[in-house]
Amino acid sequence: MAARTPTSTSRAELIADAALRLLAERGMRGLTHRAVDEAAGLPQGSTSNYARTRQALLETAVRRLAEREAAVLTPDELPVPDGGMDGLVDALALALHRYLTRHRELLVSRYELALEATRRPELREFYDATGSQFREPLKALMAAAGSTEPERHALSLAAWCEGLMFSCAAGSYHAAVPEPAELRTGFREQLRGMLGG
Known part of the structure; x- marks a missing residue:
């Protein structure tokens, strides 16, 4: 049976996924075109052919990161806009536990890219634009849950989530992952503080 030749889409995903894997394993210094070729099992020069510059390679990684993060929860697992606090708490806890x-x-890999974006204005602009696809839905969910200041509350909730994820993925709590019930309690406490009741 002949080996299947990757299509441009699957090759692009192979390259982007390999880049994310390298960022997580080796950090920013380990992300080179040659290393991506090796990690993806592609012929030398494939990554350079797809993403000619380092900026293009970083944008490829950011774009794929957003795609993969958007798939952490399937569309049917997202809370309905008028589902109240319980639906929001369950969905957020499920997403955080999966992460x-x-x-x-x-x-x-997201932390690596975020730090690099602080040093590269051209990447910062791309990173922020890509990340906005997550901010707007969170603001809408906060508004539907009864927030009178959805933008401020969305920022506070995102910051709490980011702090917890960093602590459990790379910080001093890296060996401890809260159970879903603990996460639900935490989200409920956060949301009650913001929304009352």
């Missing part, structure tokens, strides 16, 4: 138990690589 910490199944997607640590994504978290670590």
Whole structure:
């Protein structure tokens, strides 16, 4: 049986996934075009042919990171806009638990890319634009849950989530992953503080 030749889409995903894996395993210094070729099992020059510059390679990684993060929860697992606090708490706790138990690589690669974006204005602009696809839905969910200041509350909730994810993925709590029930309690406490009741 002949080996299947990757299509441009699957080759692009192979390259981007290998880049994310390298970022998580080796950090920013380990991300080179040649290393991506090796990690993806592609002929030398494949990554350079797809993403000619380092900036293009970083943008490829950011774009794929956003795609993979968006898939952590399937569309039917997202809370309905008028589902109240319980639906929101359940969905957020499920997503956070999945990140910490199944997607640590994504978290670590995101931290690498975020830090690099602080040093590269051209990457900062791309990183922020890509990340906005997550901010707007969170603001809408906060508004639907009864927030009178959805933008401020969305920022506070995202910051709490980011702090917890960092602590459990790369910080001093890296060996301890909260159980879903603990996460639900934490989210409920956060949301009650913001929304009252």
